[in-house]
Amino acid sequence: MAKIVLDDVRKKYGTVDAIKGVSLDITDGELVVLVGPSGCGKSTLLRMIAGLESITGGKISIGNRVVNDLEPSERDIAMVFQNYALYPHMTVRENLAYGLKNRNTPKEEIDRRIADAAKALEIGPFLERKPRQLSGGQRQRVAMGRAIVREPAAYLFDEPLSNLDAKLRVQMRVEIKRLQRSLATTSVYVTHDQMEAMTLADRLVVLNGGRIEQVGTPIELYERPATTFVATFIGSPSMNLLAMSAAAGGQWALSHTISLPPDVATLGIRPEDLHLATGAVDDAFRMDVKVAAVELVGAESYVHGTLSDGAPIVFRVAGRSRIAIDEVVPIGAKAPSLHFFDNQGARLM
Numbered sequence: 502m503a504k505i506v507l508d509d510v511r512k513k514y515g516t517v518d519a520i521k522g523v524s525l526d527i528t529d530g531e532l533v534v535l536v537g538p539s540g541c542g543k544s545t546l547l548r549m550i551a552g553l554e555s556i557t558g559g560k561i562s563i564g565n566r567v568v569n570d571l572e573p574s575e576r577d578i579a580m581v582f583q584n585y586a587l588y589p590h591m592t593v594r595e596n597l598a599y600g601l602k603n604r605n606t607p608k609e610e611i612d613r614r615i616a617d618a619a620k621a622l623e624i625g626p627f628l629e630r631k632p633r634q635l636s637g638g639q640r641q642r643v644a645m646g647r648a649i650v651r652e653p654a655a656y657l658f659d660e661p662l663s664n665l666d667a668k669l670r671v672q673m674r675v676e677i678k679r680l681q682r683s684l685a686t687t688s689v690y691v692t693h694d695q696m697e698a699m700t701l702a703d704r705l706v707v708l709n710g711g712r713i714e715q716v717g718t719p720i721e722l723y724e725r726p727a728t729t730f731v732a733t734f735i736g737s738p739s740m741n742l743l744a745m746s747a748a749a750g751g752q753w754a755l756s757h758t759i760s761l762p763p764d765v766a767t768l769g770i771r772p773e774d775l776h777l778a779t780g781a782v783d784d785a786f787r788m789d790v791k792v793a794a795v796e797l798v799g800a801e802s803y804v805h806g807t808l809s810d811g812a813p814i815v816f817r818v819a820g821r822s823r824i825a826i827d828e829v830v831p832i833g834a835k836a837p838s839l840h841f842f843d844n845q846g847a848r849l850m
């Protein structure tokens with residue numbers, strides 16, 4: 502077990518600045534999830550921790566060792582990729598045992614670790630099969646098993662579930678969380694999946710263009726995003742952002758009881774914090790929305806509409822919405838759910 506410390510880590514590919522100075526302390530046993538748009542540097546950062554990519558500047562420590570110049574095999578980490586890269590000519594058992602045999606682990610120890618991993622991941626029945634005789638989800642679990650049997654100081658995951666169907670993803674997500682809790686092994690996990698990020702992470706790191714935009718618990722990032730970038734990146738559907746200049750045009754109104762911070766340029770409201778405002782009087786925010794589309798997503802519906810100046814807005818209603826297309830409906834929000842940003846996109850208050 503080990504903490505991982507990144508100190509002003511940088512990566513240049515030729516003239517491309519892929520990582521522009523990232524500093525992050527990952528505590529022992531913590532699961533940190535990296536999120537951010539495609540190309541923001543998530544895989545690069547993970548591969549630098551693993552030692553698969555050289556670093557252009559800064560320092561990486563695992564445990565109490567600076568690992569900048571250590572080979573991947575000397576770093577005591579296990580990595581799980583999206584394309585699980587199992588050895589096709591070996592059985593599942595041989596795939597799991599391979600790394601351990603190379604380290605001269607005693608046979609009884611190998612058998613014990615394989616039995617433990619097989620039980621946790623429910624791959625016991627496939628141990629004597631070759632990878633091609635398995636489904637995608639089963640292969641993914643074997644890849645996970647190969648990392649687990651190593652009992653490394655840290656796990657690195659790069660979108661390990663992205664090839665799985667929705668049901669299996671949920672199942673594996675719960676399983677990873679349970680395993681990580683019981684093994685208490687420091688982990689860095691990259692995903693595109695909001696639910697995966699929110700539910701797995703002890704802390705979330707939002708990357709944007711090779712820099713850290715914000716670090717915090719999922720709930721901190723959701724409730725107090727530091728920037729409009731984080732505000733729109735965390736949460737689905739995205740937070741609505743409204744230009745303050747539109748208020749002057751009568752597009753929407755804030756209660757006079759709200760004391761606006763100076764320099765406020767943008768108002769943010771999450772779709773789930775908006776409600777149909779038929780009668781409610783203590784709303785801090787009011788607007789009329791012309792409905793363009795309604796999406797029913799099971800227990801709730803998302804209503805997509807526009808303000809009279811054409812600005813898009815999304816709000817949630819519980820259950821099946823009865824709202825008709827082209828109808829104009831009043832919606833509102835309470836004061837605590839309002840977010841204010843300046844013209845640089847930085848949070849105010």
Ligand SMILES: Nc1ncnc2c1ncn2[C@@H]1O[C@H](COP(=O)(O)OP(=O)(O)OP(=O)(O)O)[C@@H](O)[C@H]1O
Pocket residue numbers: 514517519537538539540541542543544545546
């Ligand atoms: N070997 C390479 N040579 C040159 N540029 C690279 C190389 N690998 C990555 N890059 C660039 O570095 C940046 C970060 O890439 P990276 O793969 O880390 O992104 P990512 O956040 O993992 O994206 P995705 O979500 O699409 O997987 C991108 O602009 C990419 O084009």
Ligand SMILES: [Mg+2]
Pocket residue numbers: 543544545
């Ligand atoms: Mg990537």
